[in-house]
Amino acid sequence: MSVQLTRSLGIPPGPESGPASPWNLGGLSLPTLARRVYHEIDEDEIFDRAAALAYYFLFALFPTLLFLTTLFGMLPVPGLIDRMMAYLQDVLPGDSASMMQKTLGEIVRGARGRLLSIGALAALWAASAGVSSMISALDITYEVSDPRPWWRRRLLAIGLTLALSLLALVAMVLLVFGGTIGSLLGNRIGFGGVAVAIWNVVQWPVAVFCVVFGVALVYYTAPAVRQRWYWITPGSLFATFAWVTMSIGLRLYVEYFGNYNATYGSIGGVILLLLWLYLTSAVLLIGAEINSEIEAAAARRGAETAKAAGERVDPRARRSA
Numbered sequence: 533m534s535v536q537l538t539r540s541l542g543i544p545p546g547p548e549s550g551p552a553s554p555w556n557l558g559g560l561s562l563p564t565l566a567r568r569v570y571h572e573i574d575e576d577e578i579f580d581r582a583a584a585l586a587y588y589f590l591f592a593l594f595p596t597l598l599f600l601t602t603l604f605g606m607l608p609v610p611g612l613i614d615r616m617m618a619y620l621q622d623v624l625p626g627d628s629a630s631m632m633q634k635t636l637g638e639i640v641r642g643a644r645g646r647l648l649s650i651g652a653l654a655a656l657w658a659a660s661a662g663v664s665s666m667i668s669a670l671d672i673t674y675e676v677s678d679p680r681p682w683w684r685r686r687l688l689a690i691g692l693t694l695a696l697s698l699l700a701l702v703a704m705v706l707l708v709f710g711g712t713i714g715s716l717l718g719n720r721i722g723f724g725g726v727a728v729a730i731w732n733v734v735q736w737p738v739a740v741f742c743v744v745f746g747v748a749l750v751y752y753t754a755p756a757v758r759q760r761w762y763w764i765t766p767g768s769l770f771a772t773f774a775w776v777t778m779s780i781g782l783r784l785y786v787e788y789f790g791n792y793n794a795t796y797g798s799i800g801g802v803i804l805l806l807l808w809l810y811l812t813s814a815v816l817l818i819g820a821e822i823n824s825e826i827e828a829a830a831a832r833r834g835a836e837t838a839k840a841a842g843e844r845v846d847p848r849a850r851r852s853a
Contacts, residue, residue, distance in 0.1 A: 554765045558829025568825045572673075573818060581669050582814035585662075589809045592662025594635060599655040600697055628808065631801035656693060663696075663754075664689040666816070670755045673820040678756040692753060696746050703742040744772045751820055759827075766826060771819030778811050 557565055573579070667685055671678045678685065748768040752759055786804060 554762055554767075554823060554826050556826075556830070557766070558826040559833045560826070560829050565822070565825060565829075568829075569818065569821050572821050572825060576672055576675075576821070578673070578817045578821065579814055581672060582810055582817055585665055585669050585813035585817070586806060586810040588665035589662045589813060590806060592659050593632075593805075593809070595655040595658035596662070596693070596697075597632070599659050599693075600700060602655065628801045628805040631805065656690060660686065660689040660693045663692045663750075666750070666813075667754045669813075669817055670751070670820050673817055674755045674757050674824050676756050680756060688753065692750060695749060699742045699746045703739040740772065744768050747771050747816070747819065750816075751823055755820070765823050767819035767821075767823035770822055771815050774815045774818070775812060778815060779808065782808060782811065 560568070664686060667689060668678070680688075744764055745768075748763060748765055751765065751768055752761055782804075
């Protein structure tokens with residue numbers, strides 16, 4: 533039976549040698565992978581876990597924004613925080629974005645000079661709580677129990693929070709100063725306006741790559757499994773574009789069809805923010821399920837470095853230990 537036929541029927545072909553690439557989809561066809569991911573979503577109660585994750589994200593959201601405000605304020609760049617809030621308004625429904633902007637302004641004014649010292653450290657600790665809860669949720673998607681002590685998980689959560697904040701900073705600088713950077717590069721190499729035009733196009737894929745890379749970093753470091761590093765995985769790519777599509781779709785739905793203020797009154801913005809966080813959590817967990825199912829399928833085909841469901845290390849590593 534040919535490889536193409538077995539893939540179309542969802543039958544794993546013979547064992548493969550060498551490292552397993554996630555882009556081989558574990559030897560599965562797309563429909564078969566989709567069915568398996570759908571089954572795992574139901575079995576792992578992903579949407580229930582996304583609701584719990586959204587709850588923790590809500591408590592971590594404003595400390596995260598406070599820490600980002602501190603981080604952005606260290607740069608001699610006027611208006612960077614205002615531009616960040618403007619991009620949030622493009623992603624979130626209007627009421628939620630306005631509520632976040634108002635609340636963040638009150639927090640920043642209340643914190644005053646403490647932002648660069650104790651306040652920033654406290655904000656970082658509080659922001660890492662959301663990442664810590666995400667670590668526990670991702671362990672469920674990989675069907676592993678986490679042997680790491682609590683302090684190690686917390687340090688990992690703080691490190692991930694810092695890394696994601698730095699990626700957000702890089703993305704913001706690229707979006708805000710893309711044209712200026714392009715002009716400098718153009719003057720240096722002599723292409724002038726051509727370099728500016730090219731950079732104005734390239735800066736957006738670079739900013740998207742920062743998001744994809746951030747998601748891939750979470751999928752790589754957060755679960756208690758030993759994995760090979762890939763800059764981009766099917767799960768991280770799905771999570772990024774599904775999140776962008778979901779955010780735009782939710783904003784359009786609220787703008788043209790839904791009237792949450794008529795139902796929830798003054799807390800309509802809070803309800804929309806919770807809904808956005810819930811959908812964001814679901815997208816992240818589904819992306820992890822995609823990577824996990826690809827890994828498990830590759831292990832069933834005999835890939836050397838792939839791990840079956842519930843395994844923390846690949847069989848080759850155990851044999852050499």
